[in-house]
Amino acid sequence: MSDGTGRRGLFLSFEGIDGSGKSTQARMLAEALRAEGRDVVLTREPGGSPGAEEIRALVLQGDPDRWSAATEILLFTAARRDHLERTIRPALDRGAVVICDRFADSTRMYQGLSRGDLRRTVDDLHALMIGIEPDLTLLIDMDPEVGLSRAKGRQGIEERFEDFGAGLQARMRTGFLDLAREFPARFRVIDGARPEGTVAADVLTAARTALSEGETA
Numbered sequence: 367m368s369d370g371t372g373r374r375g376l377f378l379s380f381e382g383i384d385g386s387g388k389s390t391q392a393r394m395l396a397e398a399l400r401a402e403g404r405d406v407v408l409t410r411e412p413g414g415s416p417g418a419e420e421i422r423a424l425v426l427q428g429d430p431d432r433w434s435a436a437t438e439i440l441l442f443t444a445a446r447r448d449h450l451e452r453t454i455r456p457a458l459d460r461g462a463v464v465i466c467d468r469f470a471d472s473t474r475m476y477q478g479l480s481r482g483d484l485r486r487t488v489d490d491l492h493a494l495m496i497g498i499e500p501d502l503t504l505l506i507d508m509d510p511e512v513g514l515s516r517a518k519g520r521q522g523i524e525e526r527f528e529d530f531g532a533g534l535q536a537r538m539r540t541g542f543l544d545l546a547r548e549f550p551a552r553f554r555v556i557d558g559a560r561p562e563g564t565v566a567a568d569v570l571t572a573a574r575t576a577l578s579e580g581e582t583a
Contacts, residue, residue, distance in 0.1 A: 375461040376577055377454070379469040379500040381545075383538045386508035386558045387565065392467045394566045395573055399463055404577075407457040410467035411445065415452040418445035435484055439477045443491045446470065450496060463577070469500055475541045502576040504569055505546050506558040510535035 378395075380388040389410070396408040412422040425433065425441050433441065446469070457464045470492050478485035514535050546553035554572045558565055 375458050376463045376502065376573070376580060377458060377466070377498070377500045378464065378502045378504065378573060378576070379466045379471065380504050380506060381468060381471045381542055382506035382558065383508055383510060383514075383535045383542070385512070385514055386506040387562065388504075388506040388558075389467050390562065391504070391506055391556075391558075391565060391569050392465050394562075395569050396465050398566070398570050399465075399573065405457075405460070405462040407453065407462050407464045408467075409449070409453055409464065411449060411469055411472065412442055413445070414449040414454070414466070417448040417452075421445040421448075435477045435482055436487070439473060439484060439488055439491060442473045442477065443495055446473075447495050450498070463573075466500070469503075470496060471503060471542070471545055474545065475538050479537065479541050499549075500552060501580070502572065503546075503549070503553045504572060505542055505553055505555045506565070507539070507543070507555050508558040510539050512559070 380392045382388040392408060392410075396406045399406045411418070412425055413419045421441050421444060425438055425445075454464055454466070470488070473492075474485055474488050478488040510532055514532050543555070546555050556565060556568050556572070
């Protein structure tokens with residue numbers, strides 16, 4: 367989408383298992399693109415709008431068995447719809463770069479595959495209520511044991527999914543890599559085990575390439 371200066375906006379998502387460093391990389395990319403003079407909206411899921419942030423507290427805190435996977439899909443879809451209406455679409459409509467820490471791919475993994483085969487349900491609800499995918503998805507790949515250790519080391523209150531343990535993280539890593547093969551046109555897999563600055567350089571290169579392709583399209 368043009369911002370009136372010939373530039374085109376970009377909807378970019380970061381995905382990865384817990385503790386992969388994606389949130390840090392999303393923030394660093396936002397800072398780098400702002401330094402280049404771009405209008406950047408850095409947001410997250412679940413969350414990114416007042417209503418969605420309220421749902422975030424429901425799904426990320428508490429006992430691991432607080433919700434069934436099917437109920438979580440409904441909650442995440444409701445949060446994503448509010449986020450889309452109030453944050454993402456208005457930013458894209460003015461030609462901004464939207465950087466989202468997690469989007470629908472996380473629901474495809476954590477709810478669609480974690481406790482049963484509910485991927486079809488996720489995709490059907492997404493098509494009905496959301497209807498868009500990121501232009502570029504950066505998957506920060508990380509060893510599950512290392513990622514879980516990092517995530518638990520934060521000692522925060524939003525650890526409901528981390529509390530499912532290393533087995534879930536291993537399944538999620540495999541699932542994310544499968545998604546990258548399923549949607550090769552929009553996924554870029556970045557090795558998150560390297561130094562933070564090295565990862566950030568690869569992330570920035572991928573984002574600049576996508577922006578350049580959008581501006582010349």
